[in-house]
Amino acid sequence: MLIFQEKDLFFQALHPAATLAYLAVIVAGAVTLCHPLFLLALFIPVFTALAASGGLDDWFQKARFFFALIAMLALINILINRLGGTVLLYGPVLPGLGRITVTLETLVFALVMGFRLLTVFTAFMLYNRTVNPDRALSMFAKLFPRSALLVALATKTIPYLLRKLQSAGEIAQCRGANFHTGSLFTRIKNRLPLIRVLLISSLEDSFNIGESIQARAYGSGSRTSYFRHRWRFGDTLIFIASFFALSIIILSLGRGWGGYSFYPYLEKIIISPHQAAVLPALFVMLMIPALLAWGWNKWNFLRWKI
Amino acid sequence: MELFEVENLTYYYPEKNDGALIDINLKISEGEFVLLTGASGCGKSSLLRALAGLIPDYYGGAIGGEIRYAGRPLGSWDKKRLAREVGLVFQDPEQQLVMTSVEQEIAFGLENLGIDPAEMRRRVAEVLSLFDLTALRKRSAFTLSGGQKQKVVLASVLAMYPRVLLLDEPTSQLDPVSAQELLNYIQRLNLEWGFTVILVEQRTDRCFHLADRIVLMERGKVIHQGTPREMASWGGGQYRSFMPPVARFFAQLGLGSIPLTIKEARKLLQQNGLPLTAEIKNRAVQRAGVPASPLLQIRDLEFAYDSRSPCLKGINLSFYPGEITVILGENGAGKTTLLKTINGLLSPQRGKIFLKGGEITGKRAETLADRIAYLSQDPNDYLFHNTVQEEIAYGIKVRGSKNPERVKKTMQLLEIEHLAEAHPRDGSGGERQRIALGAVLVTDPDILLLDEPTRGLDPAMKEHLASLLQKIQDKGKTIVVVTHDVEFAAEVATRVLILHDGQVVADGDRETVLANSLYYAPQINRLFRGMDENVPTVEAALRKLTNRQHGVEK
Numbered sequence: 001m002l003i004f005q006e007k008d009l010f011f012q013a014l015h016p017a018a019t020l021a022y023l024a025v026i027v028a029g030a031v032t033l034c035h036p037l038f039l040l041a042l043f044i045p046v047f048t049a050l051a052a053s054g055g056l057d058d059w060f061q062k063a064r065f066f067f068a069l070i071a072m073l074a075l076i077n078i079l080i081n082r083l084g085g086t087v088l089l090y091g092p093v094l095p096g097l098g099r100i101t102v103t104l105e106t107l108v109f110a111l112v113m114g115f116r117l118l119t120v121f122t123a124f125m126l127y128n129r130t131v132n133p134d135r136a137l138s139m140f141a142k143l144f145p146r147s148a149l150l151v152a153l154a155t156k157t158i159p160y161l162l163r164k165l166q167s168a169g170e171i172a173q174c175r176g177a178n179f180h181t182g183s184l185f186t187r188i189k190n191r192l193p194l195i196r197v198l199l200i201s202s203l204e205d206s207f208n209i210g211e212s213i214q215a216r217a218y219g220s221g222s223r224t225s226y227f228r229h230r231w232r233f234g235d236t237l238i239f240i241a242s243f244f245a246l247s248i249i250i251l252s253l254g255r256g257w258g259g260y261s262f263y264p265y266l267e268k269i270i271i272s273p274h275q276a277a278v279l280p281a282l283f284v285m286l287m288i289p290a291l292l293a294w295g296w297n298k299w300n301f302l303r304w305k306i
Numbered sequence: 307m308e309l310f311e312v313e314n315l316t317y318y319y320p321e322k323n324d325g326a327l328i329d330i331n332l333k334i335s336e337g338e339f340v341l342l343t344g345a346s347g348c349g350k351s352s353l354l355r356a357l358a359g360l361i362p363d364y365y366g367g368a369i370g371g372e373i374r375y376a377g378r379p380l381g382s383w384d385k386k387r388l389a390r391e392v393g394l395v396f397q398d399p400e401q402q403l404v405m406t407s408v409e410q411e412i413a414f415g416l417e418n419l420g421i422d423p424a425e426m427r428r429r430v431a432e433v434l435s436l437f438d439l440t441a442l443r444k445r446s447a448f449t450l451s452g453g454q455k456q457k458v459v460l461a462s463v464l465a466m467y468p469r470v471l472l473l474d475e476p477t478s479q480l481d482p483v484s485a486q487e488l489l490n491y492i493q494r495l496n497l498e499w500g501f502t503v504i505l506v507e508q509r510t511d512r513c514f515h516l517a518d519r520i521v522l523m524e525r526g527k528v529i530h531q532g533t534p535r536e537m538a539s540w541g542g543g544q545y546r547s548f549m550p551p552v553a554r555f556f557a558q559l560g561l562g563s564i565p566l567t568i569k570e571a572r573k574l575l576q577q578n579g580l581p582l583t584a585e586i587k588n589r590a591v592q593r594a595g596v597p598a599s600p601l602l603q604i605r606d607l608e609f610a611y612d613s614r615s616p617c618l619k620g621i622n623l624s625f626y627p628g629e630i631t632v633i634l635g636e637n638g639a640g641k642t643t644l645l646k647t648i649n650g651l652l653s654p655q656r657g658k659i660f661l662k663g664g665e666i667t668g669k670r671a672e673t674l675a676d677r678i679a680y681l682s683q684d685p686n687d688y689l690f691h692n693t694v695q696e697e698i699a700y701g702i703k704v705r706g707s708k709n710p711e712r713v714k715k716t717m718q719l720l721e722i723e724h725l726a727e728a729h730p731r732d733g734s735g736g737e738r739q740r741i742a743l744g745a746v747l748v749t750d751p752d753i754l755l756l757d758e759p760t761r762g763l764d765p766a767m768k769e770h771l772a773s774l775l776q777k778i779q780d781k782g783k784t785i786v787v788v789t790h791d792v793e794f795a796a797e798v799a800t801r802v803l804i805l806h807d808g809q810v811v812a813d814g815d816r817e818t819v820l821a822n823s824l825y826y827a828p829q830i831n832r833l834f835r836g837m838d839e840n841v842p843t844v845e846a847a848l849r850k851l852t853n854r855q856h857g858v859e860k
Contacts, residue, residue: 003406134407170646214360215358215360220385226416
């Protein structure tokens with residue numbers, strides 16, 4: 001249910017700033033880079049880190065939605081995009097859209113965009129598993145009281161909304177709404193009232209939470225922190241690795257190495273020796289934290305050293 | 307010393323023409339325990355928020371008059387300083403928990419006050435011990451029960467060391483055991499540490515005698531106040547329902563003196579030679595006159611959310627037409643799960659369910675919806691259309707048909723025809739409850755399942771709901787109600803079940819089950835314990851006495 005739980009994990013033992021720096025680099029890279037290999041260099045480390053944090057079961061359970069989303073993106077791209085030059089097959093003529101032409105380029109573009117989303121989603125899963133929202137709020141509330149609270153509540157809101165959505169769905173079923181049979185259109189139409197219930201309830205609930213926060217003096221002046229955040233050697237390692245990874249991302253963007261041209265024909269995957277050099281460097285930098293997380297579980301001496 | 311002085315306080319919420327608070331004058335002394343009571347919407351919660359400084363600061367609106375706290379106008383208090391002085395606990399713990407872990411939730415207010423970290427750790431450890439929460443300190447607040455959540459909220463407010471505790475119906479979502487535990491804490495805080503307590507409650511049976519003073523409100527005004535004894539003597543007539551059943555019983559008996567506790571009341575009964583002695587004691591009454599064929603049968607039902615800890619264990623039950631069955635039990639006993647298994651929202655791992663002899667095990671809720679209606683805890687979840695009429699009609703429309711006559715009849719049954727064109731969420735708590743009830747009754751189901759239907763309802767609304775249920779029962783429907791409200795159970799039930807740890811531990815007629823229970827016995831039943839166990843309500847007790855005076859035993 002995407003609820004944070006305290007566990008004996010490397011990333012949970014880190015200073016929240018170090019974990020957040022690592023995750024921020026992954027997300028920044030996934031959002032700005034579009035070269036498939038660069039995206040792979042982001043995905044593999046974050047996926048390994050999640051595996052080392054015991055989050056794979058949850059990932060597989062939730063990722064199903066993303067696979068459906070990727071399929072939908074591919075379909076929409078195929079329907080509306082006519083830029084590709086390598087025709088795989090010709091489809092029927094649709095009113096308003098003309099002849100449907102499936103090209104290799106539109107298909108690959110959709111898959112790469114879906115993969116980018118999956119990388120961001122995996123980073124979010126790692127965040128949810130490893131960053132204690134209370135610690136994050138406590139750390140950032142001194143600097144950005146409003147934004148920190150907003151982020152903390154938003155994180156808490158996701159499992160809350162999922163539960164609310166489930167309960168609204170159950171009630172609609174109890175009133176006869178059928179989400180399991182009928183055409184796709186009927187099923188979507190039957191689910192629309194849930195959005196209204198969710199919206200109305202969320203507005204009412206957020207008003208009440210705001211009231212409770214005000215009654216407990218949030219935002220009434222300077223705060224202190226309950227947590228003692230200690231910066232250790234492991235935090236420095238993660239920070240340095242993240243810093244270098246970010247530098248590589250910025251360099252790649254500046255030199256155009258992180259881009260990829262899909263149209264009219266797919267570009268070669270590696271076109272310059274520079275790309276061939278920075279790509280493994282980026283991968284290694286991002287793998288360091290993931291491997292440390294794995295080593296933390298395996299070897300006790302590593303726990304004491306970092 | 308007066309802690310709060312309220313003078314001519316009048317308040318209007320934004321865009322409202324009716325005053326939420328009208329010309330309130332009130333003084334509250336340090337260390338006093340004040341119980342604020344009255345019908346839904348009478349202004350109790352608004353007054354509490356005004357005392358906490360949230361009205362008009364957070365709500366806006368127009369305010370007149372003055373509130374002084376410790377001799378100074380409330381508005382002139384620094385917010386941080388005021389939060390340190392006045393702690394507020396709301397009705398729904400779910401909507402007060404900001405942080406993820408229990409420990410951090412308790413520290414949240416202290417961080418906001420800028421308390422030194424070492425002092426903060428001491429206070430957190432202290433309140434964790436006081437409320438027996440130490441074992442839960444690292445737990446996610448999401449995984450706690452309702453009672454535990456409310457304790458965490460109270461602990462988090464208490465850690466701020468306030469002088470005043472303002473509590474807005476803190477027990478409304480708790481089972482009797484958890485509610486009693488919370489009230490015990492509140493009483494100890496008042497008696498042993500001298501906290502000033504202002505408690506808003508509609509169910510006064512457990513807290514009436516704890517208060518030093520009771521303030522009764524109606525339509526934004528304070529209409530009467532006094533000590534519990536004065537209020538019990540005064541509160542006859544239309545305000546009788548705000549008194550606890552024992553006080554109500556003696557007020558109607560007209561003996562002059564009105565007791566506040568069961569102990570006092572039993573003594574008074576004996577002194578007056580009244581009347582229900584051990585010789586005429588009625589023993590367990592067997593259910594009589596039930597039809598031979600049950601409407602709903604449950605056989606060896608087992609359900610588990612997690613295979614290691616089953617939630618329902620070997621349930622065997624039969625429900626008959628015209629029965630109102632009330633299911634009692636602590637939070638987490640499996641009551642809601644049982645309802646959801648009956649109506650198809652959950653599919654049992656083992657066992658079978660039969661409706662009118664036909665097996666319905668594993669059938670989805672949407673296919674059973676026209677035969678088994680289910681009303682969940684929050685009626686608001688049912689209200690999302692623009693008019694009440696559309697809301698009621700949805701249950702028919704979603705099946706692709708129309709039946710305006712059925713919609714009309716349902717609204718007539720529930721007495722909400724006058725709201726047909728109104729927005730469903732504009733109604734009062736009781737009206738919303740009836741609209742939601744209409745939304746599930748419109749398909750004319752055989753069985754009605756209600757989960758905590760009295761949550762947030764005042765005594766008058768509860769009476770109305772009870773009479774509605776009796777009307778539905780008269781139509782031959784089977785009603786199953788899950789509730790923590792034992793007084794309501796005593797009022798409506800023909801049969802009572804107690805669930806504990808997923809098993810039925812008691813099943814029988816209302817009188818039998820309630821009379822044999824420590825926690826689930828209504829107040830009047832406890833009064834006559836050992837004399838006559840067949841007395842679940844005030845009305846039943848008065849009827850018995852009248853009959854006895856006329857030499858009739860029923």
